[in-house]
Amino acid sequence: MIRVAVLGAGRIGQIHAANVAAHPLARLIAVADPIAAAADRLSAQLNCEASTDAEATIARPDVDAVVIGTPSDTHAHLMLCAARAGKAVLCEKPVDNDLAKADAAVAELKALDAKVMMAFNRRFDPSNIALRQAIDAGDIGTVRQVIISSRDPGLPPRDYVAHSGGIFRDMAIHDFDMARFLLGEEPVEVYAKASRVVDPALMEEFDDHDTLMVIMQTASGKQCHINCCREASYGYDQRFEILGSKGMLMNDNLRPSTVRRFTAAETEAREPLLNFFLQRYTDAYRNELDAFLKALKSGSPLPTTPWDGRQALRLAEAAIESVRTGRAVAV
Amino acid sequence: MIRVAVLGAGRIGQIHAANVAAHPLARLIAVADPIAAAADRLSAQLNCEASTDAEATIARPDVDAVVIGTPSDTHAHLMLCAARAGKAVLCEKPVDNDLAKADAAVAELKALDAKVMMAFNRRFDPSNIALRQAIDAGDIGTVRQVIISSRDPGLPPRDYVAHSGGIFRDMAIHDFDMARFLLGEEPVEVYAKASRVVDPALMEEFDDHDTLMVIMQTASGKQCHINCCREASYGYDQRFEILGSKGMLMNDNLRPSTVRRFTAAETEAREPLLNFFLQRYTDAYRNELDAFLKALKSGSPLPTTPWDGRQALRLAEAAIESVRTGRAVAV
């Protein structure tokens, strides 16, 4: 039994804590959150201890592993705390929103030979796993182009925009990671173009964008396109398309049911998509934790690493630079 | 060059005449219709001769083949006229709405060794051809069940209902033919249940039904279900499903375009179906004529025969008897 503490009792911490509590390989020992009421509520619900002190929780001798779902700027520090204490870590992205700090953390984690997995949930979606397996099985030959469409159901609140780090670091970072996951090679060049068409005033206020397109290419000539928009009226849209020398693969979105409606006005009409990531990636969060715990148990390598977190951030930074300069940026 | 006359200048005659005129193997010699204005209009449009006399048109020495698109009760007579004169025939269903008359006509046509093809247009739809080819290729193993859904976009006018011969002979007869086409065996038993739910008053007035379900079985145990309704708000619905020992095949309906719409209210929404048979089976009518002309040219057997017309009628008659008696009827 792996004894786990969850740091952060917000939206994502709640997901992880419930998954830990339900997993046969784990026992949920404690949840920690600086907001005592949040920690208490979650601990009461899941029958574990509560704390307002993340570091003390990491230090508990009855904790083998921690799941970090705290604000972005605490990730690097808490990962290092845990790693130094010999605890395994599953940490939400990013390593840090500052590339230099992220690099320092990655270096130290590597030196410590720490067991740290980055929580890139999309890699653990059943359909995305199936995409990767089909590529690995040679179903479509050599990958040539990857097209990623990624749209949120609606603009985040003003306050979130203010502290998000911008659309590239906050939203597209998941797509940069999926690009690496699906390309199977590192991009060596990034071009990005960003726009303000959903809420131009808000975006200008925070020097952010709500809509973007990216092109990346690898050394062997594989290409990847990403398009993101902060608003899609029809729901949370998450699609991947991989063109290979022998075929193509696509995934589709999820909906609450499979019902199709035929009327005088339309045919084959389905419901809007599942609204946002907590619903869309329910299975992915569960699979992600499962992969973490099974790798710890078996001693096999963790499926994602801080380096993956660093690389996704590096691509985001390059995209930001490309938007500023109008040039492709080498990475 | 096969010289063709078209008998009947109504809705279906116009389709056939235009297809003859456009076919590289045929020349359209004349169109005949008792309504002179109709014959004149069509002949002017297609640059051929017009007549009000079907028999005289059949008798023309410059006519090798006739396409019969006249009212149902003239089919047997005109087919025999043409066959006795040694002309090839493509005739709309039915042979006759009276089974005894149909049997007599089939017998004489057989005795004459006449070249007569029944115009069961659905057999020549590209998707239905593909279904039959896939079955023949063994893609789904041995056929076990066939499910046919067949719905008109709306009730025909009162006048049409009055002279249609009833839903089984007028509408379901196409489905009985498709059942034989897809089963690849003769049904030996028919059960049918009919209902009045679209326009009960109109249906009672003419002792007709607007909605029906049929079950048939072959000697080897293959089963077929047919469901028909005179009204489908979303368009002309024509679907076939074939379950075999190794798989299943389905076709889909056609729409004006392939556009899908995603909004806050719905996703994947497509247009209503093509409204009715003239649009839905445009390619089928063309393929049907093509098959007729190519078989004539090559001397190979015609793909459908008066016997097919007789068998579809026989199944319709059995279904009507089943509705009356509440029993399965052996055929």
Next chain:
Amino acid sequence: MIRVAVLGAGRIGQIHAANVAAHPLARLIAVADPIAAAADRLSAQLNCEASTDAEATIARPDVDAVVIGTPSDTHAHLMLCAARAGKAVLCEKPVDNDLAKADAAVAELKALDAKVMMAFNRRFDPSNIALRQAIDAGDIGTVRQVIISSRDPGLPPRDYVAHSGGIFRDMAIHDFDMARFLLGEEPVEVYAKASRVVDPALMEEFDDHDTLMVIMQTASGKQCHINCCREASYGYDQRFEILGSKGMLMNDNLRPSTVRRFTAAETEAREPLLNFFLQRYTDAYRNELDAFLKALKSGSPLPTTPWDGRQALRLAEAAIESVRTGRAVAV
């Protein structure tokens, strides 16, 4: 907190017990199974008590409700035991495989004003709920025809066939219930035709069939077709289609992922369907228990009743009689 015991530790009992253990409104007190090892294994896994005595388990003062997942011939007896003891019941279908016994049980349960829900899991599938809600919302006007396709992935083992009660009572009974659920009216006439095309020798040995078709009609003229086959190479196929005066509704099957593959040989190819009911109806079993517990908590009527179980059995019996007589049977 509703204190629950689960009777039966087999395939279906395990599902129910796990769902009870995970439900926030329930506590799993005990599992009972005459095979001690099965009860022990399940109780150890879910951290509750084990027993080999179903009646004693029902009688426990700390048990408020029981879930019955025992063999069919024990259902009526155990339901009555529980009802007489004032316990609420969620019972797998059928009430009994003998209609007279089922009627007697239903009558006594009614006299006791017992809180008994029949576990017709398909009614609680998210898509089937959505179908019913769309009908209730008037999306397709008045229902005219219901078409139910229901295919198992493969023949059950010889031993199961020997004791199943036959394809109508064992397999189609779920479809008879769904017919009532979707028609919203009682069928008054049943015609059925059964066939042996999957394994004729096995079916003859047990005087059973592996393939069937049914037509039913309600007093108002609504029609329902059911087709069943014990084998579908492509997976567990469960489809519903409802034609109404203003439109049509369809559901679709579920697959492990949403991936589509395009190659030189095919396009849009998806995986085989989820293999069988435990995977296909995972959410349905969870929703079913949830509906049971919430109704108990709120005191509102249970969504299904023993009468529903009796009616599904009655339709199955009528179908069997119809197969024997070749006639439609009034119910």
Next chain:
Amino acid sequence: MIRVAVLGAGRIGQIHAANVAAHPLARLIAVADPIAAAADRLSAQLNCEASTDAEATIARPDVDAVVIGTPSDTHAHLMLCAARAGKAVLCEKPVDNDLAKADAAVAELKALDAKVMMAFNRRFDPSNIALRQAIDAGDIGTVRQVIISSRDPGLPPRDYVAHSGGIFRDMAIHDFDMARFLLGEEPVEVYAKASRVVDPALMEEFDDHDTLMVIMQTASGKQCHINCCREASYGYDQRFEILGSKGMLMNDNLRPSTVRRFTAAETEAREPLLNFFLQRYTDAYRNELDAFLKALKSGSPLPTTPWDGRQALRLAEAAIESVRTGRAVAV
């Protein structure tokens, strides 16, 4: 009746000539091709005159309009010949593969107030017409992003590659035109990245590419992505996706039939796509000619102009420059 001559009796000339011959508003007077045998064969088939002299054919007093389907480097010259003679023109893309020459031709055609339509066939595809109409109807609000996927079924022959003008001018030019058509605004900036992954040796030999990605943006911030590949194993892939403020629209590809196959290995499998543009755009070529003839008859403006041809070429040139410089290019 509009009297038409078709210049060029190759692949595309044959399509146009047959469509002219079948159109009720037109009469096919002559076909011209420097290869006498090609002109003769086509004229014999369609029952019109043949010539090896395009200019003499244009000059015929019984010719009102010409359709130009000759090699690219003759387009500008023949358009001008026809325009100076007061003949209407439907001309295949490009105006010229040299932007300066194209600009000169466009200017002279404008000065002549010539009736010249550029044959951008994709704009006349039924689904693409429906996309444009849905945008115009406000179905998806304001357009934000357009994604164009455009893949040929296979590499053209070596000889074609040698004289094609390169993938941007030869293949992507259609996509640049569709981008303008769907955006409803002119792109002001183009970034492109090209790759050699299908046949690197062949592509290097001709300093060409077989795979590309483009990002364009308009002044108001609308974005467009194009991806092209010279080879798609599953057929000729032509997809458009338009994200707007209120929804999204997509088209789908066409296949020979609508059959779906379900087996133990796969479900919903459809046939490969229609192989190439002559099959895929059969209806589009017919609609294009129809639009040309109807506009001539009614005197209304032609739906596309030489300026459209010039603009698509300008975007292709900008993309080529972008590939060379690694920068976005203003247009």
